[in-house]
Amino acid sequence: xxxxxxxxxxxxxxxxxxxxxxxxxxxxxxxxxxxxxxxxxxxxxxxxxxxxxxxxxxxxxxxxxxxxxxxxxxxxxxxxxxxxxxxxxxxxxxxxxxxxxxxxxxxxxxxxxxxxxxxxxxxxxxxxxxxxxxxxxxxxxxxxxxxxxxxxxxxxxxxxxxxxxxxxxxxxxxxxxxxxxxxxxxxxxxxxxxxxxxxxxxxxxxxxxxxxxxxxxxxxxxxxxxxxxx
Amino acid sequence: xxxxxxxxxxxxxxxxxxxxxxxxxxxxxxxxxxxxxxxxxxxxxxxxxxxxxxxxxxxxxxxxxxxxxxxxxxxxxxxxxxxxxxxxxxxxxxxxxxxxxxxxxxxxxxxxxxxxxxxxxx
Numbered sequence: 001x002x003x004x005x006x007x008x009x010x011x012x013x014x015x016x017x018x019x020x021x022x023x024x025x026x027x028x029x030x031x032x033x034x035x036x037x038x039x040x041x042x043x044x045x046x047x048x049x050x051x052x053x054x055x056x057x058x059x060x061x062x063x064x065x066x067x068x069x070x071x072x073x074x075x076x077x078x079x080x081x082x083x084x085x086x087x088x089x090x091x092x093x094x095x096x097x098x099x100x101x102x103x104x105x106x107x108x109x110x111x112x113x114x115x116x117x118x119x120x121x122x123x124x125x126x127x128x129x130x131x132x133x134x135x136x137x138x139x140x141x142x143x144x145x146x147x148x149x150x151x152x153x154x155x156x157x158x159x160x161x162x163x164x165x166x167x168x169x170x171x172x173x174x175x176x177x178x179x180x181x182x183x184x185x186x187x188x189x190x191x192x193x194x195x196x197x198x199x200x201x202x203x204x205x206x207x208x209x210x211x212x213x214x215x216x217x218x219x220x221x222x223x224x225x226x227x228x229x230x
Numbered sequence: 231x232x233x234x235x236x237x238x239x240x241x242x243x244x245x246x247x248x249x250x251x252x253x254x255x256x257x258x259x260x261x262x263x264x265x266x267x268x269x270x271x272x273x274x275x276x277x278x279x280x281x282x283x284x285x286x287x288x289x290x291x292x293x294x295x296x297x298x299x300x301x302x303x304x305x306x307x308x309x310x311x312x313x314x315x316x317x318x319x320x321x322x323x324x325x326x327x328x329x330x331x332x333x334x335x336x337x338x339x340x341x342x343x344x345x346x347x348x349x350x351x352x
Contacts, residue, residue: 009253009350010350011348012247012348012349013347014348015348016345018236018240019264019344020345101232132268135269164335164338197335
């Protein structure tokens with residue numbers, strides 16, 4: 001890992017930390033969101049894990065009671081954004097171009113262009129990826145990682161950082177666990193081994209009680225935040 | 231995974247510092263990589279070399295240094311985790327990140343950086 005070299009000229013100190021720059025901007029976003037009174041959730045997970053569907057379900061259940069907005073991060077196209085838009089909520093598409101993650105910069109730009117004062121919840125759907133988003137704080141209140149059983153029961157241990165740094169883990173599509181030969185409990189155990197305090201939800205769109213628990217978790221987190229408990 | 235865009239930002243920082251100091255050539259660039267950041271120095275170097283073509287940093291030598299994580303535990307411990315070898319992969323490394331005093335899982339508070347420390351110029 002170490003390349004050694006001989007200094008031949010003179011040394012200029014720079015000391016520029018690129019991730020710190022992102023974190024500084026994320027703090028600004030956090031401040032902006034706090035002023036607007038919005039509770040924000042960053043939803044991360046692989047392509048096809050069910051992020052968009054879970055957000056849709058939460059929007060359907062909560063948009064009658066609360067003012068809900070969503071940022072939909074896609075590399076290109078706007079399929080996810082149009083799914084949220086159809087539900088009648090404020091939707092902000094975020095095409096990342098070549099990027100594999102959303103960063104604080106993108107969110108900062110979007111927050112400048114979109115005043116979210118008066119909104120209660122902002123869903124931020126990250127780009128489908130379990131690795132890159134972990135390096136980029138957006139300024140959100142809550143980080144959620146979504147994995148589906150179809151990704152295999154070793155998916156959790158393969159991506160330790162995201163489970164270490166998330167506030168909630170969702171194991172999705174449990175209705176097909178048997179068909180894909182996966183025991184969701186293995187995934188739960190692995191997630192707990194990485195982060196013993198992380199709350200874990202087992203969900204399936206086909207099991208309404210699990211969707212209700214997902215929605216309730218988001219609503220409770222938002223209400224707690226509004227009550228100043230976290 | 232995102233080395234290319236990071237390399238673009240890094241190179242911009244290198245070239246700005248080089249221009250401000252009237253550099254004719256950048257001999258070397260010293261970079262610190264937090265062990266917990268998802269950055270692969272080999273890929274990063276490849277991207278930097280490619281982006282640096284045709285600039286004063288064209289022939290720069292890159293040196294990378296890993297920064298070990300700093301951890302904080304509920305038991306009150308704050309500092310470095312137990313020393314681990316260089317050859318451990320990310321997974322083993324993270325799973326083994328526990329408090330050296332009480333053995334519980336810890337919060338990582340450092341080792342996530344990507345910093346251009348300095349450049350050596352003529």
